[in-house]
Amino acid sequence: MNYNAPLTQMKFLLRDVFEAERVWASMPATQDVSSDVVDAILEEGAKITREVLAPINRSGDEEGVHWSKEGVTTPKGFKEAWKTYAEGGWIGLGGEPAYGGQGMPKMLTVLFEEMLYASNCSFALYSVLTSGAALAINAHGSEQLKQTYLPKMYSGEWSGAMCLTEPHAGTDLGIIRTRAIDNKDGTYSITGTKIFITGGEQDLTKNIIHLVLAKLPDAPAGPKGISLFLVPKVIVKADGSLGARNKVSCGSTEHKMGIHASATCVMNFDGATGYLVGEINKGLAAMFTMMNYERLSIGLQGLGCSEMSYQNAVAYAQERLQSRAATGAVNPQKEADPIIVHGDVRRMLLTMRAYIDGSRAFSLYTGMQLDLAKFHPDAALRKKAEDLVALLTPVAKAFISDKGFDSCVLGQQVYGGHGYIRDNGQEQLLRDARIAQIYEGTNGVQAQDLVKRKVIANNGAFVTLFLNDVRASLSSATHTEASVIAALSGAIRLLEQATDRLLKAAGTDPDYAGIVSVDYLHLFGLVTFGWLWLQVADKAVALRDNMASAKTTVDSAFLDAQLVTAHFYFERLLPLADSHAHSIQSATSSLMTLSARHFSR
């Protein structure tokens, strides 16, 4: 598999659609970020993912990780790749400059993370978990913890892992059993078993910094009694050097459907030494600080896999000769035409592309709001961005990963039987993308978060905030056909009606939100993608009509392709909004009446 980061589309979105330079110039923390710097980083990112990470993706899947009592070994080539990767400074790309991070905006790191996942999901996870753990330490850790751990994590000498799930507690973290005892010397003793710990053990780094959720003996029941602890695999001495092994061990690794080269560990903490991060009993809130970043990142996993699948599918469709075009042979000298001439193959490819490019725009937009929320000098603008991030994060995580998976299914389908064969790589992308719909809160849980905490809890205020921006775009889209405006306006109305219904039912029917949540999230995602495609299409026409004077890196053929894809989205994919809206409106809670045992055969 040859992965080539879609730099043209990335730069077009950054520069032309979202005018990132203006955003960066408006904030002191990002004032020094220029398009030149960003371009150079993107080019380097494209290079390392193409040359170092993509080549060990298939082999990593076949070999998987190896567990023994001594530890976990990653597949051939991963150790060397990690060294190159860490030396490139990629892990600290968005990290805090005061501790050795590069402080780059999220608008850039989302693009690089997409490349990471596209080229090698399993490898990406070791890096992303380290950045994520560093983010939590930076946000909630003491100055000493930050000075001790962040520089070595940003440099990739040490890695990070998140230890939340237990055998009996996944979604419901309130019932975890891992216990923390205060040693009264500034440390805690952590005891318990955590499962599904990505990168819990590996041979890439000399130390692994676990962030562990645990309960103190006198903690309140439920989510309000959870604290967060930093538990290093190897104790770090006062001078920063490594000391004794901590009482942390990996009991086994899981055999999974995909991400075979990512070590998914059972972790045993047997009175391990830990350090409190943030305040006692506020561990879940501390974890949630990073959730908006991590959940967006998992959306990017779905996006990355589907971009790789798309690139493979296009190449295959251009090469594979089978049957003739409906309008007559285009390849009469050969025994058949390339399958890209067939309408249904194009339907599959454009469906993938419409979701992929839409997802990229969505992740950039969400990244921009994360940057504004963090860096903007204007408090009102920060607040608005925070609200939008809160609203959009579950949509970004679930909708992008759902459409990413669906796109991987299509990318495999384009290959026919050859897509079912492991060698061709398409089936791995589907298996690797599948987990993005499940972990970091299942997509069902994302939908619950959306309808309950982000819509009902504020009586629809965030939705109104968002739709005001969407409507403003409709008015300013002066280059766009009336039919597109009408299609999007119709879908917006469906979303408003669904929101009204949700809010009305909230007081009277406690089950309603839960039973329509996934339909609502998908309706929301479709409208959001419509809004993003409107902006892309409007900008594409504006540039194309003015190519001579336009300051852009793209050519008119690229813009035409964007426009064809945009129209395809409005004609063929946005209509899905109809059925989600219909389903939301016609849903009754009758399904709650069936007794649990009558689901059985």
Next chain:
Amino acid sequence: MNYNAPLTQMKFLLRDVFEAERVWASMPATQDVSSDVVDAILEEGAKITREVLAPINRSGDEEGVHWSKEGVTTPKGFKEAWKTYAEGGWIGLGGEPAYGGQGMPKMLTVLFEEMLYASNCSFALYSVLTSGAALAINAHGSEQLKQTYLPKMYSGEWSGAMCLTEPHAGTDLGIIRTRAIDNKDGTYSITGTKIFITGGEQDLTKNIIHLVLAKLPDAPAGPKGISLFLVPKVIVKADGSLGARNKVSCGSTEHKMGIHASATCVMNFDGATGYLVGEINKGLAAMFTMMNYERLSIGLQGLGCSEMSYQNAVAYAQERLQSRAATGAVNPQKEADPIIVHGDVRRMLLTMRAYIDGSRAFSLYTGMQLDLAKFHPDAALRKKAEDLVALLTPVAKAFISDKGFDSCVLGQQVYGGHGYIRDNGQEQLLRDARIAQIYEGTNGVQAQDLVKRKVIANNGAFVTLFLNDVRASLSSATHTEASVIAALSGAIRLLEQATDRLLKAAGTDPDYAGIVSVDYLHLFGLVTFGWLWLQVADKAVALRDNMASAKTTVDSAFLDAQLVTAHFYFERLLPLADSHAHSIQSATSSLMTLSARHFSR
């Protein structure tokens, strides 16, 4: 994984909904088939799939098949299971009585095939391919071929394989390169390479009977120059005993996403001895005789996998404790409620069940039409059934396997992270179901077949024939609420409008049919399932209102569950018809204007 065939639902559909006994009584060939006989067979089928085949499904997936120059070895336990299975007479269940088959109607065999796939897809394929090859030989072979091969295939002493695909020719069989030379002694020499040959080599049987598509030297180009040959792995002597090895060998087996215990072989024919089946240059037509059976069977693969996934998901949802019900704890003595109390979990389970039970009804209905087409004394009725089979087969194959796959994704999702772990089996079902969307003609090819050969080619006559029956059911559904009648009537109108648009565009826009074909097939499938759910619901109410005198095997709790599922279908799933219809109506051929290279990044 414990598989229990859903006998209650199966018998309900057979007896109450489709009144199979009346159908069987109307045809001389099936007059002796009684509900008692059928029940006994179904019970035995449930037993062998539960006790013999399901227990070796996971282990077969982990072990896979082993290739060496000497041949292919199936996983541990497969050989013993095959022996038991063959001795039970299952392979000849629907076979021709004159040659040792049991002559059971398709209405019964579809149910047994579903059980087969549900318990063990890989094992099922060895059997189904054998039955399929026997069907083709029975339909087109000479009396001598039939006498020589059929009895041993029905008994499972020998197996069958279909050799169509070549490295460069899958969908486009017209360009195959395998050659047949007439030896002028009643035999042919076959030379060529075939790929993706399911069960092309294995250690279950002493002989393997390959049906091979090949071209004679002077054959016309394209599909009209293809002939069909029977090529045994071991030459059968005049007395029926086995002679010398034929020049047939397995070059390798594929490493695939799923169905690991099914040997997918590269088969080399090096001047192998073959016997003509049917007429010269009419091989593709001969193969198509069995296609309607095989394609329906592949739909059953998707159905079987999703039924197994459903059974697992229900059991898990009843056991797994996580969070509380929206209306308050139902399990206050435990730390959390079983997840089946959550609306979104019920949405997933009922989505699966609505598609599964709908698929079972659809396969029974299609099976009934196959029986009528084959056995009914009234020629007009046979013709009608043939037309319906032609129309519905691509829908049954593609829609059932698509929804089967989607259901397996949901069944995995219900498990959360535990569904991604191989041990729990849910992820295997998804991988095994995936191939059903690809082989035996991809689902995209099924959609092309539907719109071009089954709708446009007869100017919509088959659709009219079908919808007349559907409308008749609407009139006679006297136990059904007006809202359901209205919902289905609306969907029927959408299908009629889409059909009109398809027929109008056929003359003016050669690309249109191809670009909307998959949306059209799904719209068709949704309407068909709506019709079937109407019949189920109407019968359920009729029986429930009259339990005392009703002659049925089901109880009122079962009927209530059917009704909840039916309403769920009409409220939540049938609305998908809206978006497919909208997409069909708004589709333009603009996607054909994009040059092939502009799909690349």
